[in-house]
Amino acid sequence: MTKKIKETSNSETVVKTEEGKTLDQTVSALSSDAALFNREITQFNVEAETKKQRTATIVKNIFVYTFLTLCAIAAFLPFYWMIISSFKTEAEYRESIPTFFPRTFQWKNYSVVLSQTGAGASFGRILLNTLVVGLLSTTLGLIVIIITAYALARINFKGKNFLFALMLATMMIPGEMYTITNYITVSKWQWNDTFTILIVPFLVSVYYIYLLRNNFMQIPNSLYQAAKVDGLSDMGYLIKVMIPLTAPTLVSISLLKFIGTWNSYIWPRLVNIPDWRMISNWVTSGFTDSAGILGGSTSEALNTLKMAAVCMVSLPLFLLFIFCRKYIMHGVSKSGTKG
Template sequence: MDYEKIEQSEKRRRILGKGVTYLFLTIWALIVLFPFYWMLLTSVKSYGAYNAEHIPAFFTASPTLENYKDAFTAVPLAKYLLNTLIFTVITTAIMMVVITLAAYAFARLSFPGKNLVFTLFLSLMMIPAELVVITNFVTITNLNLRNTFTGLILPSVTSVFYIYLLKENFEQVPDELYRAAKVDGTSDLKFLCKVMIPICKPTMVTIVILKVIECWNSYVWPRLITDDPNLYLVSNGIQEIRENGFGRENIPAMMAAVVVISLPLIVLFLVFRSRIMEGVSRGGTKG
């Protein structure tokens, strides 16, 4: 009888614990998602209705899509989206080639001073980002690459953190596979393409998605290196809408542009969320 009471008490305690956990997670999810809801809500409010609100309303009875039309007509938002797509695709593709070769070299190849070089390489992560921006700006300016796609892309084609992450993942591949491949006369490049990349694909997909998000949200460097509207990215387009398109008061039109810009990243995450979770879990698993 006592055992039954103890078991029922434990069961109630587990149910109560799960209830509290789910309640906390629900509240936290609402807090995280609220800015997205507010952005979407504001984007479908008319200019007059938004400015007439003395107290912000959490819903609207007369939604409108006029703000989305204005976002594409006041500034060339479609061109900014195309520029961002080109910048993102080229930068991500080049970076994946660079970091894959670098990570493979540090993970599998043997050469004098490898550990020292990698340690010095990692020390670059301790340099403040502002100093890197200044150095990159001076270099790109001296090469006469301002107001060019090349100048936009070059400083972003490598990443110490992604090389480290991929190197750690490459090192989890058993050494026996590498030795067997070398016995069969397989070259390092072929082993990388046929064995390492397929095995580490989840991590590489995660890196690609993170880089795409990074490129899509780039603001400081594009703003610094170019003043040519033909090369503006979407982040610059938001500022363009604020400064030149509608003035500082038309918040609904700005929110409509933000929704359009954010939608590709949201879709990307929803499509590849399982790969992202798999890549993160593999990155933290040894063997």
């Protein structure tokens, strides 16, 4: 007991010396622990430690920002290079030390590319093809997707679950496996000169049906019953209630379907209808200045022309991404694939 009191008095002296005044006996007894704690803190140099931490944070921030800036440059460089190259003259493009801003800025590359007919059709025609095929396959595909998803989500019929399971199972199979037979099928049907060949085989997309069905399922059943009481038919319910409620998903699906057409390359190349080339097939063709407008080689494929073509193909995607980012990400973040 006495020992403890002694200790307390010891600590009391410390407190006294530190603060320069005597503390009340009871308070010092109560705050003896706190006082001990205080003594420890005073040995710990707070200022030096905060300084150390602050420098560590600054070093970390410099490191993080440098890293992010480098990554951002790497992400942006191909776009920048593509844009500036499309404005350069071929001679400037081939200089051994590349210029990072075109010395002679010219739009000529674009006019040469636009007047090309090398890939079998002009750019205007190919753009029109892509837009027509894209809009038609998006609209028709959306109708098929909506009614199928609706039936799978709301209507009960025999074999529904089996059908749905079968549809989902096909998602595991690589598309190449059926492309072969589809190619044989359409050539047997003599579809060789019509654009339906580019649309019909891709109207059904199981993944979008699955996505939309899940969205439809989230709409409470009581809404359906209320609509029935009000005398709405199944079709009326779909059009007046379900479609407006799932509009964001429908917008995502339409955008992704359209982007899919814009980027489709394999099938159009395989079926190879001269009048119905698509934009991705056009961009892989070699662009030459056959009319001699640029004053260089007229037979060699020129990189500046190619870059101008690439810019024109990328720009719509770019704009779409900037204006519809939310919808595109909504659709893509669930599928893990692009387009």
